[in-house]
Amino acid sequence: MAKGGGKDTGDTDYRAPIKAYENLEFLRGQDGRTVRILSEYLEPEARFKEYNIADTIVFFGSARIKSREDAEKHLESVQRHNGDLAEAERVLHMSQYYEAARTLSHRLTEWSKTLEGTHRRFVICTGGGPGIMEAANRGASEAAGINIGLNISLPHEQHENPYVTRELGFQFHYFFMRKFWFMYLAKAMLVFPGGFGTMDEFFETLTLTQTGKLKKRVPTVLFGKSFWKETLRLEALVEAGTILPEDLDLFLTTDDIDEAFDYVTAELTQHALGEPGGML
Numbered sequence: 001m002a003k004g005g006g007k008d009t010g011d012t013d014y015r016a017p018i019k020a021y022e023n024l025e026f027l028r029g030q031d032g033r034t035v036r037i038l039s040e041y042l043e044p045e046a047r048f049k050e051y052n053i054a055d056t057i058v059f060f061g062s063a064r065i066k067s068r069e070d071a072e073k074h075l076e077s078v079q080r081h082n083g084d085l086a087e088a089e090r091v092l093h094m095s096q097y098y099e100a101a102r103t104l105s106h107r108l109t110e111w112s113k114t115l116e117g118t119h120r121r122f123v124i125c126t127g128g129g130p131g132i133m134e135a136a137n138r139g140a141s142e143a144a145g146i147n148i149g150l151n152i153s154l155p156h157e158q159h160e161n162p163y164v165t166r167e168l169g170f171q172f173h174y175f176f177m178r179k180f181w182f183m184y185l186a187k188a189m190l191v192f193p194g195g196f197g198t199m200d201e202f203f204e205t206l207t208l209t210q211t212g213k214l215k216k217r218v219p220t221v222l223f224g225k226s227f228w229k230e231t232l233r234l235e236a237l238v239e240a241g242t243i244l245p246e247d248l249d250l251f252l253t254t255d256d257i258d259e260a261f262d263y264v265t266a267e268l269t270q271h272a273l274g275e276p277g278g279m280l
Contacts, residue, residue: 036173036174037174037177040172040173040174040177040178041177041180044170044181047168047170048185051120051146051167051168052119052120053119053120053123053148053168053185054117054119054120054121054185055121055122055123055185055186055187055272056122056123056124056125056148056185056186056187057108057112057122057123057124057125057186057187057188057189057190057264058125058126058182058186058188058189058190059101059105059125059126059132059133059135059136059189059190059192060126060127060132060189060190060191060192060194060197060198060201060202061097061131061132061133061135061136061191061192061193061194061198062094062131062132062193062194062198063127063129063130063131063132063133064130064131064195065095065097065098065131065132065135065192065193066091066094066095066098066131067095067099067102067134067135068092068095068096068098070095071092071094071095072092074088074091074092075088075091075092094193097132097135097192097223097224097227098131098132098134098135099135100192100223100257101132101136101139101192102135102136102138102139102142103139104136104139104190104223104260104261105124105136105137105138105139105140105143105147106139106140106142107139107143107257107261108122108124108261108264108265109139109140109143109144109145109147110145111265112145113143113144113145115273120146121273122187122188122268122272123140123145123147123148124139124140124145124147124148125147125148125149125150125182125185126147126148126149126150126164127149127150127151127152127178127197128148128149128150128160128161128164128169128170129149129151129159129160129161130159132193132194133149133161134161134163136190137149137161137163137164138163140163141163141165146165146167146168147163147165147168148164148165148168148169148170149161149164149165149168149169149170150170150172150181150182151164151169151170151171151172152172152178153171153172153173179201179204182201183204183205183208183214186218187216187268187272188218188219188220188221188267188268188272189202189205189218189220189221190220190221190223190260190264191220191221191222191223192223192224193223193224193227193228193231199232202220205218205220206220206247206250206251210243210247210250216271216272216275217267217271219252219263219264219267219268219271220250220251221251221252221253221254221260221263221264222251222252222254223254223255223260225253225254225255226255228253229253234248235248
């Protein structure tokens with residue numbers, strides 16, 4: 001030991017203490033959970049401020065729906081190799097929703113770029129993965145607009161699609177923090193055919209609206225009448241008295257791209273243009 005209680009200058013290696021914010025063992029452990037959660041709030045917030053993003057239009061839908069081009073290639077391959085023709089035709093049928101999401105996102109992005117102001121308004125936001133998410137990010141990218149991907153680490157399906165603006169691609173660990181960012185900046189939502197995750201996001205939006213927890217108007221579109229009619233018969237809840245008849249007016253169900261576009265842009269023009277930023 002050196003005189004005066006200094007560090008050992010002998011053969012024993014000396015390692016300086018680790019700063020707390022550089023201690024990965026701590027940050028990744030149970031005791032660092034609060035820091036990790038806070039990071040998934042503060043880091044996205046800083047990036048959104050940097051890129052002047054005030055609010056978003058969120059697209060939800062299945063990660064498994066293919067583009068028309070990919071669906072047609074899949075059908076051709078199945079026909080050549082005597083595969084499951086019924087499955088391939090189903091994939092091709094569902095590709096209509098990919099193309100509709102792509103078109104709607106393109107049109108909404110072009111519309112948002114015409115708006116005046118210092119903030120980017122109504123930026124397209126998705127879960128960042130394949131399927132409907134890819135379609136919406138692709139449509140925005142093809143309209144030369146920036147777009148957001150709120151990805152999450154999952155054991156399957158959820159890889160980031162190539163159309164997300166690189167600086168606005170996020171990777172979340174916590175579902176609830178990802179869902180917070182979906183809702184916090186959202187000024188409109190378009191819900192395409194999907195599975196449990198899509199339904200979870202749709203019903204959470206309805207619940208927050210119905211209970212008054214959303215302090216803003218979020219026009220919501222269910223796109224795909226035949227799919228949602230077969231999947232959700234919400235009239236049964238009215239008949240059972242568990243929701244009010246007017247609760248069915250919390251969203252628009254349509255198959256029509258023009259109707260969806262006109263509804264969303266009219267609602268945003270009337271209720272959101274003067275109020276940048278998103279508040280729950």
